[in-house]
Amino acid sequence: MFIVLSTLMVFTILVKLGFWQLERAEQKQQWQAALSQRQNASVLTYEQLLAHLGNDNLTGYKLSTHVTPILQQVFLLDNQTVNGRVGYLAYQAFEVAPDKPWLLVELGFEAGSIDRSMLPNVAALTSPLALSGRVYQKQMNPMSSELMAETGSPIRIQNLNIEQLALLIDKPLLPVVLQPNNIPGDSRIHPWQPIPLSAQKHQGYAVQWFSMAGVFAVIMLFLFFRKLKQQDNHKN
Template identity: 50%
Template sequence: MLVFTILVKLGLWQLDRAAEKQALQQALTLKQAAAPLDYQSLLVLAKRGSLTGYRLEVQATPVDAPIILLDNQVYEGHVGYLAYQVMRVEADAPLLMVELGFVDSGLDRQKLPQITRMTQTVTLSGRVYQRASNPLSQHLLPEVGDPMRIQNLNLTELSQQLGMPLAPAILQPEAIPGGALPHPWLPIPMSAQKHQGYALQWFSMATVFLMLMTYLLIFKRKNKESSENK
């Protein structure tokens, strides 16, 4: 009964996770349907909850900072980096990290890719996101240089490393002048459908286990009755 109970609870836990993901997806849909935010509105909303999915339109100017390469990213079966550039939106506001896109790392990890950066003030429109922290590995672990390779997108530590205040979200533009890198979008790492599929697997295992235990119990009773009759 203990094993059966554990399997059922695991299935129920996956159903709960599926419900959470459905709620997140609905919230993302509403954010995408809303009008684009201005920068000050985004900074105000940062104090209230998740910014992922909001649309943002800004006029941004490059600043003197290295290109940031987030390591160990995967896109369409290729391993590489997500490249970012630091931009200024307003004079006295935190700087904005803008995603330049995914770039393949190549075979030689000692040679970092050279990224074409924006050099002029541009108008950018797109959606913003915040990366979920990994409790097993969340520190920046920077390799200082230009570009600067980091292991986790810890904006607090990156701000300290650069000596610049950074906004708590990243802009993924719909288009960058002169840029052609792809922009992966995965705001919810695992869909509600996958959680439902895992729940079905746990419930199936619980059912098979219960049927097996029932069969063994009946078989044991029959053997006991046969021994008594003899």
């Protein structure tokens, strides 16, 4: 009886994992549709973006605003890979208006050195700018979400924890990042991956889980009938 219950439990878990992946695929399809709508929508002002706070994830909205680089400090997000190269994503926080939260701006990807003690020299923006681009909100990894800021300049961080970053600079920060497309003289890559895994990936994983459940069921049935046959042979 224990073996039968264990077999049913394993089979049920495999099937549930398959259905869970199908649910994730459907969520990603809906999310992709929402991103497409936002990319086709009109550009938001900073005030309009603020009005959307708390409603949903703001990734994909287009934004145009003026920023002032009062704090000329660059932050380097560690362990980033772009086109096979390992390095950092550089960020700088800007004031938008004295009575509004500051805005974190992505300066782009910078390749790292083999010697981790040598950080890339990323110059901070020093003049007021009119920036436009798209915003994104990174989902926190429950297994690793601490900022873990190092000393020095630029400051290397391990996770883009905007709440902790705001405490570090002692300024309120909007919980989104602007990925601009009009920084003067900008030649850095700005990777865009708002959906870590596509719906097709989740569907593929679902097929794998269902296949594993099917193979497991076939193996267990084979063993079950072989045992029955052995018992009949012993009786005879």
